[in-house]
Amino acid sequence: MNPVKIGDFWVGDGYPCFIVAEIGINHNGEVELAKKLIDATIFAGCNAVKFQKRTVDVVYTAEELAKPRENPFGLTNGDLKRGLEFGQEQYEEIDKYCKSKGIMWFVSCWDEASVDFIDQFNPSCYKIASASLTDDELLRYHRKKGKPIILSTGMSDLPMIRHAVEVLGESDLIIAHCTSTYPSKSEELNLKCIKTLKEEFGGVPIGYSGHEAGLATTVAAMVMGACMVERHITLDRSMWGSDHAASVEPQGMRILVQNIREIEKALGDGEIKIYESEIPIIKKLRRK
Numbered sequence: 001m002n003p004v005k006i007g008d009f010w011v012g013d014g015y016p017c018f019i020v021a022e023i024g025i026n027h028n029g030e031v032e033l034a035k036k037l038i039d040a041t042i043f044a045g046c047n048a049v050k051f052q053k054r055t056v057d058v059v060y061t062a063e064e065l066a067k068p069r070e071n072p073f074g075l076t077n078g079d080l081k082r083g084l085e086f087g088q089e090q091y092e093e094i095d096k097y098c099k100s101k102g103i104m105w106f107v108s109c110w111d112e113a114s115v116d117f118i119d120q121f122n123p124s125c126y127k128i129a130s131a132s133l134t135d136d137e138l139l140r141y142h143r144k145k146g147k148p149i150i151l152s153t154g155m156s157d158l159p160m161i162r163h164a165v166e167v168l169g170e171s172d173l174i175i176a177h178c179t180s181t182y183p184s185k186s187e188e189l190n191l192k193c194i195k196t197l198k199e200e201f202g203g204v205p206i207g208y209s210g211h212e213a214g215l216a217t218t219v220a221a222m223v224m225g226a227c228m229v230e231r232h233i234t235l236d237r238s239m240w241g242s243d244h245a246a247s248v249e250p251q252g253m254r255i256l257v258q259n260i261r262e263i264e265k266a267l268g269d270g271e272i273k274i275y276e277s278e279i280p281i282i283k284k285l286r287r288k
Contacts, residue, residue: 002203004148004172007104007124009047011174011227012205017260018228021046021253022209024108025084026234026243029073031093034086037233038097038105044253045261048104050127050230051094053114056081072240088117095121108152112141119145130154130180130209139167148172150228152209154180158200165201174228176207177221183213183246191217194224211246215256222260223267231256 003012011018021041027034034051041049056065056078065078073083086094098105108127109115115126115138125148132138133156142149149168153161153175165173177193189212197206207228208221218229232247248256274282 001198001205002170004174004205006148007048009104011207013225013227015227016264017222017226018048018207019046019257019260020048020050020228020230021233022050022230022247024050024052024232024243026232026239026241026247027051027084027086028239028241029083029085031086031090033235034090034094035097036235038094038101038103040233040235040250040253042101042103043250044233045257046103046233046253048106048124049098049233050106050108051086052108052110052129053118054081054085054110055113056085058111058113091118091121109142110138112138115141115145123147125150128152130156130178133164134160136163136167139164143168148174150174150176150207152176152178153197154178154209158196161197162200165204170201170203174205174207175201176209176228176230177226178209179211182211182243184211186212186217189217191221191224194221194226198225213246215248215252215259218256219259219263223263229260 001013003010003015009018023034023037027037038049060081067077068075069077069080071080073079104124106123106125106127107118108129109118110129110132126142127150128142130152133153151164175197177197179188194206194208205227206225208226209230210218218231222229232243233253234244234247234249237244237247237249
């Protein structure tokens with residue numbers, strides 16, 4: 001398996017788990033809330049924070065945007081989607097804030113114009129959302145930027161994933177097992193797919209992007225071999241917005257990171273041996 005370097009971090013077997021806090025659209029269109037979520041990411045001890053970027057009129061059909069949907073920005077789905085998008089001024093502020101705090105940030109781009117927009121900030125990598133896995137043109141467009149790519153695999157079967165990997169190539173690629181429901185049911189997480197993906201794509205680090213309500217299954221994903229994990233972060237799971245209920249609050253994210261780091265130490269190297277600390281106990285308890 002070939003590790004992938006994202007910024008200052010190596011992602012792959014034998015390296016610490018790369019932990020990403022997904023802000024996504026949980027900023028609810030407010031830069032100040034985004035900053036608070038960045039602070040929460042740092043408090044939790046995550047390695048990076050992630051956003052989402054869309055050109056609304058390209059990603060969604062006119063029919064979808066016209067659907068009635070009462071929200072803080074208006075009365076249609078389009079009002080909501082446009083209200084949640086950050087532009088040049090907001091992303092410049094996010095870039096400056098993350099740099100001042102020493103935290104890496106990157107983005108899931110849902111269309112080619114968004115890739116070009118985010119590229120001005122020289123991100124360490126790109127994330128391709130599960131919704132875009134079957135968009136060959138967008139996959140190729142990402143690859144032209146020459147940055148490492150994290151590919152989420154929700155809503156996809158193995159032939160679809162094989163094709164996406166064929167389009168992207170295995171170099172500088174991380175594949176993230178994912179279930180695209182919010183929140184996901186435990187019985188639909190299918191964490192054994194991490195092993196399946198590791199066997200199928202032996203040269204590619206495998207990660208996990210989770211949308212479940214709890215923490216235990218994300219820790220289990222790391223134990224099962226996920227080299228990176230990603231969870232949505234929120235200040236309050238009861239806030240308005242489609243992703244908050246499937247997100248983790250700051251204290252929970254901190255516990256998640258601590259649990260992963262503790263288990264990393266506890267996993268060891270698999271060699272059965274006697275520890276120096278056991279020798280006095282041997283002398284005390286063994287008859288022979």
